Amino acid sequence: MAPNEIDAIRALLSSKPRPVGWAARRERLDEVGSLWAPASDIAFEPADMNGAPGEWSIAPGSDASRVLLFFHGGGYCSGSIVSHRRMVTEAGRAARARTLAVGYRLAPEYPFPAALEDGLKAWRYLRDQGIDADRIAVGGDSAGGGLTVALINHLRGAGEEPPACAWLVSPWTDLTMSGATLETKDAVDPLIHKDYLRELATAYLAGSVDPKDPRVSPLYADLRGFPPVLIQVGAAETLLDDATRFAAAAGAANVSTTLEIWPHMIHAWPIWNAHLQPGRAALINAGGFIARHI
Template sequence: MDQSEIEAVRALLSSKPRPVGWAERRQRLDEVGSVWPVAEDIRLEQVDVDGVPGEWSIAPESDAARVLLFFHGGGYCSGSILSHRRLVTEAGRAAGIRTLAIAYRLAPENPFPAAVDDALAAWRFLRRQGVEARHIALGGDSAGGGLTLALIGRLQKDREELPACAWLLSPWTDLTMSGSTLATKDSVDPIIHGGYLHELADAYLPGGIDRRDPRVSPLYADLAGLPPTLIQVGSDETLLEDATRFVTAAGAADVAVTLEVWPYMIHAWPLWNAHLEPGRRALAKAGAFMRQYL
């Protein structure tokens, strides 16, 4: 692999001081996430998802009857359709399907369970549009990965049909922050650090919520019955153990789960797929996984 590509992304991320306020953090993530724009052949369409802003995307020759419903990362406090547009649209191209990205409500203005409620609203919107559950893949990166799992848990609780599969990129699965790589990878991860995660969790969770509650920390959920799941994570992530421990727990629950650990990659590296060849390869693998089950 050409190390200069990932080093260029690291330089982009460190080119400005880490912002402090929520508005500044949201603006910065939008900036670094959208530095390479969406491809010109992607068709975009804004949609009102029962009061939640959403965006359809479709690449040429993709199947509009099959959908990737995607939840962006950002620690439940930042991230947007804009910051993740290049990632989502290229994932849809790789899978050969339409995508629906959701701008769920953010904390601290809208703490838990607002994001979970919006995710459920998006799922039910798709179902009412006539999209069969077996034609839907759920996906998310970082906090969006945790939100994906929270939605599946809610569907299981309500005895609803489940999606065909789930794709989790650098998922945040443990808001107790007990993973050892939060310490061992702290010096190499340019994005996610322990103190920052604690701040995000404090903003997302109202007082009195147990951080082992499976609705916020799916690592501690009963994982039996999850649909086939692909987890992709970089070796240079503080959240590496959030992925590896979840895979162990899911495998023990007889879930068809696949783990990919990508050497030298950082948190949610396929965001920069336009510049980063391993980002394009990771999306190609995710696309092949979704096609297998859709």
């Protein structure tokens, strides 16, 4: 990595004041996430997943029978197919698989369980297409990582076959916000801070769900029987403890768990893979992990 690459991303993120209001926050995340367009060789196709919007993408040479189902981050309140398009498509290229990005409903307009319901719609859509569970990987970043775990746990609880593996980037796994790095990494994280997370959690839970409920805080879930999981997290982010504690919980439950802590990286750094070598490297690692399991 060139020494100034991550500094350039930090400068991009701090180039404007933090927006106020849900609409402005959503616009800003779409703006910074889509600054670099997906590669010109990616083919796209919209999907209607039983009422939930989605987007198929595939890179040349990929196996269309293998699918990465992806949930974007944004604290359950922002983020979109647009903001994460470059990250999703390059992950699919690395995994040599089709990707299906999910545009799930956002809080506060649609609090829990709307996002999980849309995740289930996407899963049912894939299965109704005749795609076997062991040909599907599920992944997401930040809140999308938490949603990934919530979906898989729901499937296991219902006695359904889970996906082949899970990929979590900077996952938000604890809406009680008890991780020590929320304090110790606050000064170096340019994006995620405790007060901001508290606002997001309040919007998502809408006063009706215990923040320790494993459906919203998968750190507290029973993970026995969970499929193999790859967790990638930056050393310079406040959610570092959310990732490391989840990895420990998964390992203690005899889940095949791979934890990568990337030096100097910030929250969800693979979004900016077009101009960030560690972002590209993380996606290559994720692609290899997914390809081995599906």
